[in-house]
Amino acid sequence: MEEIARTDRRILELLRRDSRISNADLAREVGLSPSSCWRRVRALEEAGVIRGYGISIDEEKLGLAFKAVVHVHLTRHDPEQLAGFIRAVQTKDEVRECYATTGQADYHLVVQCRDLAAYNRFLEEFLFRLPAVASAQTNLVLRNIKTREIP
Template sequence: MDDLDRKILRALQADGRQTIQELSEKVGLSPSPCLRRVRNLERAGVIAGYAAIVDHEAYGLPVTVFLQVKLSPHTEEIVAAFEQAVARIDEIMECYLLAGDRDYLLKVVVASLADYETFMRRRVHKLPGIASLDSSFAFGEIKRSTVLPG
């Protein structure tokens, strides 16, 4: 991947709906080679897909919670069961495996605090291997970007 590929990727991350003509003008390349590069980036898995970025508040899910999870015991079976279960829960938007005191960080969106309580009681408390949980509520969003640096 060279600087031109990175320029194409930054432009697509900023606006994935632009035409190849518009993209080629932004990156200083004619349309055919630009399209070829985009297709190569798709085939290589650098471009994993295209999606609409939906404002979760406007969608009706204004509450964002960061949930830190510690598992016990750390057996292969417990870890696999936890990760598979998390992957099936729609309210969990992101899940990261951590180094440190906690094992996972989950980003959760819900409509209200009451919905979060229900989510915790009906979904999270039933996950395998939970040793401890720590919820942090986001008061506001300072920055969210879909464009990678560089």
């Protein structure tokens, strides 16, 4: 599925906004019959374009008001230490996202927790104890400007 058709992009946009939309409502919004719409959604799922369905949670209402982007610098790129770092990061609930990037930092983590004290514990009891980590720079998230738009 190389080029995604305009109708499929619209389907994705509507499902991203509300993954619980009924097939009948989705079909009406994109101008297709319900059976044709269902087949297109199924094709997007089978092609791996739609990887799953989820919900959007107001994390502040759950008490997770502290959010930071952490730029992690590794000591060296030893394959074993790197694999250990990746495994460890994947186990931590506080780490919402992790990106390997080019540039000054090796990895960028989006970390979310209850407050500054919880974040400090995350750093001291977890991140700084990983052998691969040389240093980390924290940028606090002040407010969200944009999330999840279809290109």
